[in-house]
Amino acid sequence: MKSILENRPELARRVAEVAEVAGYLWQKGWAERNGGNITINVTECIDDDVRALPPLSEPIPFGMTLPRLKGCYFFCKGTNRRMRDLARRPMENGAVIRILDDGASYEIVADEPVRPTSELASHLAMHEQMLAAGNGYRAAIHTHPIDLVAMTHNPAFLEKDVLTHLLWSMIPETRAFCPKGLGIVPYAMPSSVELARATIEQLKEYDVVMWEKHGVCAVGPDVMEAFDQIDVLSKSAQIYLTAKSMGFEPTGTTPEQMDELKRAFNL
């Protein structure tokens, strides 16, 4: 079967980048079974031949109305598919979907009728928000990092910006490369529209959002940058818990050191 990626080098490159990051999520231990999902907005890689492709599915509502996504195309991990399989065979474990003119439903267009991620509502709401912000972001990742999820089981860390300041203070890179810190979404049913709405509310302020007792979402210009944000935060969480397991409370960088960094990196 001919793949939509044939003779479309830019689309192929972006899907390959998703596959590479999917492999990292698995290697990190953040993607048990079918855990986590990745979506990228590939609209600018789509030509008239793809626009003319007949759908492989009936129109499927995704539970929200997102007018900016009308006519957009996304590559999405498939629901119930393993991240480690997406890494090896992206087009068998993910699909390209087209958002229909109602802005409320989609159809699958290529390569196979793989139903997209169960968190599609959250993902598409994040993409709508990124288009509204005009920030050029095209990628959204949701994954289950052990250290960061563990931290959301402590109510003290769920207060606004407590976790941000703690993680920033563990190593300078986190302050520099995750400059907005992370938002918190109180526990909500996975895949729910409620979770999607709460996520985009936090995204107005942050590029990374923790879902209490569940996982993390990150957005960015591309999938590699979205991954990097989660990776630096997880590194900080690892330093915190390593210090704690050695039996002491880490001191963290001082407010003066943090300010110095802020000035140096123009944050």
Ligand code: 2HA
């Ligand atoms: O896709 O992680 O939140 C599986 C999940 C749902």
Ligand code: ZN
């Ligand atoms: Zn999840």
